[in-house]
Amino acid sequence: MRTQVGIIGAGPAGLMLALLLRREGIDAVVLESRSRAYVEQRVRAGLLEQWARDLLVEIGAGDRLQREGMVHDGIRLSCLGRLHAIDFRALVGRTVTIYDQKEVVKDLIALLIERGGEVLFEAEATAVDGITRDAPAIRFRHGGAETTLDCDIVAGCDGFHGIARPAIPDGVLTVYERGYPFGWLGILSESPPPSDELIYAYHERGFALFSMRAPTVSRLYLQCAPDEDVERWSDARIFDELETRLGGSCALARGRVLQKGVTPMRSVVVEPMQHGRLFLAGDSAHIQPPTGAKGMNLAFADVVYLSRALVAHYRQGRSDGLDAYSRTCLDRVWKAQRFSWFMTQLLHRFPDETAFDRRRQLADITYLAGSTAAATALAENYSGLPLA
Missing domain, CATH: 3.50.50.60 (FAD/NAD(P)-binding domain)
Structure with missing residues (x-):
């Protein structure tokens, strides 16, 4: 040939x-x-x-x-029970x-x-x-x-x-190359997503992501150990932990779990x-x-x-x-x-982190929530830098 x-x-x-x-x-x-x-x-x-x-x-x-x-016009950051909007369309005129x-x-x-x-x-x-x-x-x-x-x-x-x-x-x-001391436990759920935008959640128990695949199908993730045994996580336990990590910032609907798996990160x-x-x-x-x-x-x-x-x-x-x-x-x-x-470092818990690190993460998130300049930089990168 x-x-x-x-x-x-x-x-x-x-x-x-x-x-x-x-x-x-x-x-x-x-x-x-x-x-x-x-x-x-x-x-x-x-x-x-x-x-x-x-x-x-x-x-x-x-x-x-x-x-x-x-x-999607942007994303939401969940922290300490509050949702903070990062509006890409308003900040940089782009969507994802x-x-x-x-x-x-x-x-x-x-x-x-x-x-x-x-x-x-x-x-x-x-x-x-x-x-x-x-x-x-x-x-x-x-x-x-x-x-x-x-x-x-x-x-x-x-x-x-x-x-x-x-x-x-x-x-x-x-x-x-660098490895990470955590992975994501992900599920596909037959349930409506908790928000019209993706939610990136910071919580003292670890990161969570609330995404979607359709108006009635959610893609949900929890930070976990990279070698986590998925069999230890019942559907009820997963949804309980997701609700905890949302911290009351919005309501989470439960539904039939269609897929379940762990993704390592590097x-x-x-x-x-x-x-x-x-x-x-x-x-x-x-x-x-x-x-x-x-x-x-x-x-x-x-x-x-x-x-x-x-x-x-x-x-x-x-x-x-x-x-x-x-x-x-x-x-x-x-x-x-x-x-x-x-x-990743903004939202995840690291095994060797200190109280100083946690306070610094919270300061980063509140700075993003309150600074147009910081939110614009995030929006520009997330929605896509222009091609050279």
């Missing part, structure tokens, strides 16, 4: 890149190790920054998004949209296939060769046969545990995000705590930058965009990491 750009991974990054390239007449083939059904049902958070929502509409993948996406990542993936797959794009499901990439030469190749298994995809460029969009990042030789990459950035003709995007290159809601948005930003560079490469013979890809992406990535860390 032969194409111009070989893309490993049919997540948001890989699919968006394929669509952006197809729009510009650049050939690409997407290889995905899982089945289409698995990919379309894979549960992930789904919050879109304003520009990312606009991008989906612009490329033609926004019909369902515009009908079903839940637009709740729309499940699996629904985004469904829309992108359907559009890519409709436009004649090539996606091979159950095609497991096993090796990437020749990335420092002019003729890289991706070896993969599909339909019981070993096959090679020859290409000009390889885009590694296959997540942190994929094969793309390890294809870069030892000594080339620097990995920046921060990872690899530098550079490119080597030779291999370019990393999305979780292949960076992971951040979900507190800042940056995962899918950063993945889209990466491939917007990469698609621009590839268009200049194929249309004008320019290499400056490709050469600067890592530097351009990492500027945004580190700003997103900074914001995700800010939100």
